[in-house]
Amino acid sequence: xxxxxxxxGVSEYFPQRSAHFEFVRATLIESAKLSGYxxxxxxxxxxxxxxxxxxxxxxDVVSKEMYTFExxxxxxxxxxxxxxxxxxxxxxxxxxxxxxxPVKVWYSxxxxxxxxxxxxxxRQFYQVGIEAIGLNDPEIDAEVIAVAHNxxxxxxxxxxxxxxxxxxxxxxxxxxxxxxxQYITTLAxxxxxxxxxxxxxxxxxxxxxxxxxxxxxxxxxxxxYLTPESAEHFSQxxxxxxxxxxxxxxxxxxxRGLDYYTGTAFEFVHHRLxxxxxxxxxxxxxxxxxxxxxxxxxxxxxxxxxxxxxxACEAEEISLPQDAALQLFIVPIxxxxxxxxxxxxxxxxxxxxSVDIAYGDRALKGGMKxxxxxxxxxxxxxxxxxxxxxSAQLKNMQTxxxxxxxxxxxxxxxxxxxxxx
RNA sequence: GUGGUCGUAGCUCAGCUGGUAGAGCAUCCGGUUGUGGUCCGGAAUGUCGCGGGUUCGAGCCCCGUCGAUCACCCCA
Numbered sequence: 001x002x003x004x005x006x007x008x009g010v011s012e013y014f015p016q017r018s019a020h021f022e023f024v025r026a027t028l029i030e031s032a033k034l035s036g037y038x039x040x041x042x043x044x045x046x047x048x049x050x051x052x053x054x055x056x057x058x059x060d061v062v063s064k065e066m067y068t069f070e071x072x073x074x075x076x077x078x079x080x081x082x083x084x085x086x087x088x089x090x091x092x093x094x095x096x097x098x099x100x101x102p103v104k105v106w107y108s109x110x111x112x113x114x115x116x117x118x119x120x121x122x123r124q125f126y127q128v129g130i131e132a133i134g135l136n137d138p139e140i141d142a143e144v145i146a147v148a149h150n151x152x153x154x155x156x157x158x159x160x161x162x163x164x165x166x167x168x169x170x171x172x173x174x175x176x177x178x179x180x181x182q183y184i185t186t187l188a189x190x191x192x193x194x195x196x197x198x199x200x201x202x203x204x205x206x207x208x209x210x211x212x213x214x215x216x217x218x219x220x221x222x223x224x225y226l227t228p229e230s231a232e233h234f235s236q237x238x239x240x241x242x243x244x245x246x247x248x249x250x251x252x253x254x255x256r257g258l259d260y261y262t263g264t265a266f267e268f269v270h271h272r273l274x275x276x277x278x279x280x281x282x283x284x285x286x287x288x289x290x291x292x293x294x295x296x297x298x299x300x301x302x303x304x305x306x307x308x309x310x311x312a313c314e315a316e317e318i319s320l321p322q323d324a325a326l327q328l329f330i331v332p333i334x335x336x337x338x339x340x341x342x343x344x345x346x347x348x349x350x351x352x353x354s355v356d357i358a359y360g361d362r363a364l365k366g367g368m369k370x371x372x373x374x375x376x377x378x379x380x381x382x383x384x385x386x387x388x389x390x391s392a393q394l395k396n397m398q399t400x401x402x403x404x405x406x407x408x409x410x411x412x413x414x415x416x417x418x419x420x421x
Numbered sequence: 422g423u424g425g426u427c428g429u430a431g432c433u434c435a436g437c438u439g440g441u442a443g444a445g446c447a448u449c450c451g452g453u454u455g456u457g458g459u460c461c462g463g464a465a466u467g468u469c470g471c472g473g474g475u476u477c478g479a480g481c482c483c484c485g486u487c488g489a490u491c492a493c494c495c496c497a
Contacts, residue, residue, distance in 0.1 A: 005488065060495050115495070116422070127497060257496055278497060305497030333455065364455050372457040381456060
């Protein structure tokens with residue numbers, strides 16, 4: 001048992017699974033790039049106030065899940081619990097919104113929330129996110145959803161569904177929550193549940209208990225409160241999604257954990273992940289930019305949970321690719337050969353071949369075993385004979401066949417062989 | 422933050438009603454001169470998560486603690 005342990009609730013990826021993780025992340029990123037999003041690389045910590053103002057003081061994320069500390073200059077710093085606020089800060093700070101709109105960016109990295117760990121819920125987790133800032137166009141909403149959809153299709157995920165809704169503008173929300181609260185006061189709720197509803201009445205829609213769900217059946221629905229403009233925007237989003245062949249269900253009781261969402265909101269829910277089933281979600285945020293001191297621009301984006309999407313792939317038994325096989329494994333059998341092996345490997349590597357060597361003083365048999373374990377396509381023994389004759393046997397590790405090559409032209413011969421596979 | 426379950430070699434696990442630990446896989450070495458995968462033989466490995474307590478004696482009982490896991494809360 002090692003003396004040090006990883007901090008509670010962090011996910012770690014090491015071989016072989018790390019290749020799967022990287023593949024999932026790369027696939028998500030690729031989808032964003034294919035739709036014209038460009039990388040924005042941001043710090044993992046920000047001024048605490050960015051999140052309290054941006055995400056919302058009353059949200060659980062801000063009120064009880066942030067990793068906040070004081071730096072040496074006495075500033076309050078917080079490890080980012082989500083990505084959108086940081087993107088907005090950077091866009092405002094560097095005037096990225098002064099050019100052509102929308103600004104389309106993607107990001108990827110770690111996020112932090114101090115929650116009790118659970119299946120698919122970590123204190124440090126990975127997201128790939130995108131933001132399209134500056135245009136309030138329903139087609140962009142559809143595009144953002146499509147970027148996630150395309151990535152999931154590419155990965156081969158099937159057992160999930162997409163829920164969408166419209167949360168309306170802030171005025172609509174105000175009028176609606178007032179009525180909803182009114183309705184809730186007419187219900188006979190236990191203390192804890194009532195407390196919960198006081199914080200955010202929408203949460204009762206999410207309650208796991210049947211009796212509460214039944215009670216909420218008759219509650220007012222936000223959709224009925226939408227302004228004509230919001231309603232039209234939302235139906236246009238739906239029409240576009242249908243035209244793109246993206247299936248969805250409308251969930252007019254969707255609850256979002258971050259305060260800044262307005263208008264279109266959506267969530268991808270996987271069916272085999274237990275309690276933490278959201279693999280990605282996002283929505284439009286109209287007031288966020290201005291609330292953070294920027295222009296009156298709206299935006300829309302999503303965050304996809306890389307850890308959870310990997311778990312979803314595994315739950316669906318999707319076979320994810322491993323790293324490409326090593327091309328050559330050299331087995332030197334004495335000191336002189338070792339020096340030549342290093343030289344040879346160096347030459348090949350700098351020319352783009354993947355090469356490994358049997359290090360240590362292993363016997364030939366051990367070296368060949370190492371070659372086998374490495375998964376390399378070819379193995380080559382180097383010893384006195386090879387050095388004196390200048391030629392060696394390249395052994396195909398799958399067929400067991402060997403062919404003679406001259407060390408001088410090894411690179412070309414290897415290139416030929418690799419191409420043949 | 423609350424609750425349930427769990428914590429034995431690198432991995433997966435066994436260990437009966439308390440008597441100071443085992444298997445499979447993996448690792449390493451070997452099966453006569455320089456070629457892996459199968460097979461055979463052999464070896465190494467654990468302060469039984471950590472700290473206390475009960476006991477003549479604890480991996481097995483009790484308490485605490487750390488971690489994992491599942492659920493709640495919440496969410497990616």
